[in-house]
Amino acid sequence: MTQISERILVQAHLAAKQVETLTPEQEAHYSERIIAELKAQNAVLVAHYYCDPIIQELAEKSGGCVADSLEMARFGSQHSAQTLVVAGVRFMGETAKILNPEKRILMPTLDATCSLDLGCPAKEFSEFCDQHPDRTVVVYANTSAAVKARADWVVTSSCALDIVESLMDNGEKILWAPDQHLGRYIQRETGADMLLWEGACIVHEEFKAKQLADMKVLYPEAAVLAHPESPTAVLELADVIGSTTQLIKATQELPNQQFIVATDRGIFYKMQQLSPGKTFIEAPTAGEGAACRSCANCPWMAMNTLEAMLLSLQNGDNEITVDPALIPKAVRPLQRMLDFTRDAQIKLTGNA
Numbered sequence: 001m002t003q004i005s006e007r008i009l010v011q012a013h014l015a016a017k018q019v020e021t022l023t024p025e026q027e028a029h030y031s032e033r034i035i036a037e038l039k040a041q042n043a044v045l046v047a048h049y050y051c052d053p054i055i056q057e058l059a060e061k062s063g064g065c066v067a068d069s070l071e072m073a074r075f076g077s078q079h080s081a082q083t084l085v086v087a088g089v090r091f092m093g094e095t096a097k098i099l100n101p102e103k104r105i106l107m108p109t110l111d112a113t114c115s116l117d118l119g120c121p122a123k124e125f126s127e128f129c130d131q132h133p134d135r136t137v138v139v140y141a142n143t144s145a146a147v148k149a150r151a152d153w154v155v156t157s158s159c160a161l162d163i164v165e166s167l168m169d170n171g172e173k174i175l176w177a178p179d180q181h182l183g184r185y186i187q188r189e190t191g192a193d194m195l196l197w198e199g200a201c202i203v204h205e206e207f208k209a210k211q212l213a214d215m216k217v218l219y220p221e222a223a224v225l226a227h228p229e230s231p232t233a234v235l236e237l238a239d240v241i242g243s244t245t246q247l248i249k250a251t252q253e254l255p256n257q258q259f260i261v262a263t264d265r266g267i268f269y270k271m272q273q274l275s276p277g278k279t280f281i282e283a284p285t286a287g288e289g290a291a292c293r294s295c296a297n298c299p300w301m302a303m304n305t306l307e308a309m310l311l312s313l314q315n316g317d318n319e320i321t322v323d324p325a326l327i328p329k330a331v332r333p334l335q336r337m338l339d340f341t342r343d344a345q346i347k348l349t350g351n352a
Helices: 003-014 024-040 053-061 069-078 090-099 122-130 145-150 160-169 180-190 209-218 244-253 265-274 306-315 327-343
Strands: 043-048 065-067 083-087 104-106 136-140 153-155 174-177 194-196 223-226 258-262 279-282
Touching: 024 043, 024 053, 024 306, 043 053, 043 069, 053 065, 053 265, 053 306, 065 069, 069 083, 069 090, 083 090, 083 306, 090 104, 090 145, 090 327, 122 145, 122 174, 136 145, 136 160, 145 327, 153 160, 153 327, 160 174, 160 180, 160 327, 174 180, 180 194, 209 258, 223 244, 244 258, 244 265, 258 265, 265 279
Parallel strands: 043 065, 043 083, 083 104, 136 153, 136 174, 174 194, 223 258, 258 279
Antiparallel strands: none
C-alpha cells in the first residue's frame, strides 16, 4: 500500500464522530449497568492499556483485566466466562477469537481499527511475500487475522528481539511487517537481514526528537521511556525502550521521580496506579506550527466508550467473527511464538 492511499484510509476513519464527554454521574450509571450485564451474560471485560482510564478502571472493578492484546486473549482463554468483551482495536478482538474460537467475542465498536492494520492489507501483503519466497515472514501482533495467516511467526514487542535473533542464528532472512520503526529497531539491535514493510503507528510516528530533546533540558531529572514503534531519532534519546508492560515496569524500578513517556497516554492510568508518587509527562507529538493527528492518544482506542459497550452487551452487536478457514492458519504462527517464549522462559509482557 502506498503512503498516500494509507493516509486516505486513516483520514477516513478519523472522520468518525468525536466521543462525547460524560459527567461523573453518567459514568457511574453506565458502569453499574455494564457490570450487571457482564454478570447476567457470563461475560468478562478485557481492556488494553491504551483505553480511556474509565474503561480500564471498569475492567479491573468488574473482575476483568487490563493488559496488552495477547495477554487479554490469554486471560480470556483461562477465564470461565463464555463471552469476552474486548475494549481495544479490532485486531485485538480477532486475536482473542483466534485463540478462543469457541467463545463469543464482543467489542464496543467494530470501527476501532489501527493504522498498522489498515496499512497492511492482506492481498497486497501476500503478494509481497510471494515476491520473496526465500524469507521467513514475521509479523507484529498489530495485524489482521488474514495477515497473521500468511505469516510464519507472530511476535510482540517484548519477544520480537529474541525470536528474530533466534531465526538469524539459524541463517534465516526475515520479511517483517508492518511497523517499519519497530522493524528498524530490531534490525539495529540484532543485525538481522530484514526486508521491511513500510507501515507505521499514527500515535508513535508523531513523537518529535527535536522537541523531545528540548523537553529533556526542561526536565533534566526525568527518564525518557519510549515504545519501539517510535522513530529512530526518538529512540536514540530514550533511557528505556520497551513494550507497554516493560515501560510500566520501568516506572516502578527506576529511581527517577519524573518520566517523559513516548507512547499512548492511556498507559498513564496504570503507571500512576502502580507509582502514585511519580510524575508522568507526555512526549511532544508535533513541531512548531504543526498539528498532530493523534496527540499521543489513539483515536480508535477512544471509540471504546461506556455507551457503546453497554449497547453492545444489550443488543449482542459488534461480535467478532473470523473466517473458520483462517483460524488454523493464524493460530500456527501465534502458537509458535507462545511455544518459543515458554521454552525460553520469556514472559509475554506487552505488544501494542
